[in-house]
Amino acid sequence: MITLRNIHKSYSAGGNQLHVLKGIDLEIKAGEFVSVMGSSGSGKSTLLNVIGILDDYDEGEYLLDKKSIKNLNETQAAILRNTFIGFVFQSFNLISFKNAMENVALPLYAKIGKS
Ligand SMILES: Nc1ncnc2c1ncn2[C@@H]1O[C@H](COP(=O)(O)OP(=O)(O)OP(=O)(O)O)[C@@H](O)[C@H]1O
Ligand SMILES: [Mg+2]
Incomplete structure (x- = not known):
């Protein structure tokens, strides 16, 4: 259902690059219940924003329902968010x-x- 392979994401903050997601691999099957735990600032919201197609990632591969999620326009992203x-x-x-x-x-x- 949700497959992440080697996902990377950085933020540009005050001229610096903050590398938050450093090669995330994750597989969640339909019906599975998954919790993500980690200290404040470890990147949980960043990860969920990527999974929720609210934010883009820099590198790697994200498959939702076996379809690649990359460089979608706003309409395509909205349809997927609404469906899944x-x-x-x-x-x-x-x-x-x-x-x-x-x-x-x-x-x-x-x-x-x-x-
Ligand atoms: N839009 C942004 N621009 C720059 N840096 C950001 C941005 N969003 C988050 N960060 C930074 O990225 C890192 C990860 O933040 P994130 O919000 O994903 O952590 P979190 O695990 O959800 O934390 P919390 O438990 O406090 O909710 C933090 O250092 C945060 O300051
Ligand atoms: Mg958070």
Whole structure:
């Protein structure tokens, strides 16, 4: 379902390159439940932003449902996000008039509506 091979990502910060993802290999099969753990600043959000097609990566290969995710335009990325990905952000983008459970469940409504 999700395959990452040798994924690298750096940020440019104040003229310096910050190499955050240094060759990530990851395989997640349909139905698997996976947690990513690591200290603050270790790159968890960076990794999830790549997996969620919210941000690009510099090097390596990302296959989602066996299709390569690289250099997509905004429309292509939006279609894939809408089809495959439900993203609960770390500290913002929650919907204020929904409770915590409804916020987490929200992406499911879109997917159930389509099937
Ligand atoms: N947009 C950005 N520009 C420059 N540096 C960034 C950017 N986003 C994250 N970083 C840096 O990249 C590193 C990894 O950050 P990231 O947010 O992925 O860590 P994290 O594991 O999610 O941390 P936390 O547990 O605090 O949420 C940190 O050093 C952070 O300061
Ligand atoms: Mg984070």
